[in-house]
Amino acid sequence: MPYKTFDRSRLMIKPISERIHDLHLPQMLVSIDDPVPDFSDPSIAKISAAIVEAKKKKAPVILMMGAHLLRKGMNPLIIDLMKHGFINHIGLNGAGCIHDYELARIGATTESVARYIHEGQFGLWKESGELNDLINEGADQGLGLGEAVGKAIIEREYPFRSTSLLAQAYEMQIPVTVHVSIGSDIIHEHPNCDPQKLGKASYQDFLVFTNTIDHLENGVYLSYGTAIMGPEVYLKALAMARNAAFQEGREIRHFTTAVFDLQDLGEDWHQEIPKNQAAYYFRPYKTILVRTVADGGVSYYVRGDHAVTFPVLYHAIMETSGES
Structure with missing residues (x-):
């Protein structure tokens, strides 16, 4: 028998001008001219060297990220790496797309769950929900979610599009792919969310x-900083790619992976650990650092705050390449 569903017409959607924003441009943005943070990890030099070598070999450098890099204000550094050819694919979760869109449109983003969940207003803002319209229009045109939103930000000339990852990548023809989990993002609350078009995009x-x-x-x-979406999407994509490559007599084995996070993985992250240890269930560990590089790849783990480790990586790449 059919189950009853929630009637979204009952919702009260408020204008985003009534929302208290926790993050604002340009105060949150870092600059390529800012001093390099004090942080040392020998893996940084090896990762930056691998990125520079990948560019020389015209191999992809993929940045798979949660929303925290964006919320830490790293967009200018990421955009500059794209301009120099050191990043040629970005993968985001749905939250990353929403933050980037809101920042491009109004120069602010992020609301307090504690502040708004009591009356159920969390996420229910008119302008945020209009992101669904952009996704729906893009899906009708056969566009992916990231391309559709980046295209719309440019064409609608949102005031802060110059610091938008989606917009700048669209103009550089660099794919930004958005990998959503239906029900996990605020725009899924809205009456104009079309799950068929969202899923298609x-x-x-x-x-x-x-x-x-x-x-x-x-x-x-x-x-x-993507503990579930990133490793799971990467794992399935790699399985598909290796399946096709095997039939074609090719290999996808000699590449570098690097995980940046805050989890304490101990001194050696190159071997799987027993299931009775909590770190076993940290997906980037077993998937990205161990299993998928076990037959020819190299992996690195850097533990630290993204606000520190990404600028350090950025400057190491530019110094290694001689383009700083």
Whole structure:
């Protein structure tokens, strides 16, 4: 028998001008001219060297990230790496797309769950929900979610589009793929969320992402603060790509992976640990650092705050390449 569903027409959607924003441009943005943070990890030099080598070999460098890099104000550094050819694919979760869109449109983002969940207003803002319209229009045109939103930000001339990852990548023709989990993002609360078009657009992005993974030989995969979406999407895409490559007599084995996070993984992260240890269930560990590089790849783990480790990596790449 059919189950009853929630009637979204009952919702009260408020204008975003009534929302208290926790993050604002330009105060949150870092600059390429800011001093390099004091942080030392020998893996940084090896990762930056692998990225520079990947560019020379015309192999992809993928940045798979949660929303925290964006919320830490790293967009200018990421955009500059794209301009120099050191990042040629970005993977985001749904939250990353929403933050980037809101920042491009109104120069502010992020609301307090504690402040708004009591009356159920969390996420229910008119302008945020209009992101669904952009996704729906893009899906009708056969566009992936990331491309659709980046295109719209440019065409609608949102005031802060120059610091938008989605917009700048669209103009550089660099794919930004958005990998959503339905029900996990605020725009899924809204009456204009069309799950068929949302799924179609995000699945298109998954296939675009898998195509990049299909060329990962000699490339680099960076995982920044994405503990579930990143490793799971990467794992399935790599399985598909290796399946096709095996039939074609190719290999996708010699590449570099690097995980940046806060988890304490101990001194040696190159071997799987027993299931009775909590770190076993940290997906980037077993998936990105161990299993998928076990037959020819190299992996690194850098533990630290993204606000510190990403600027350090950025400057190491530019110094190693001689383009600083």
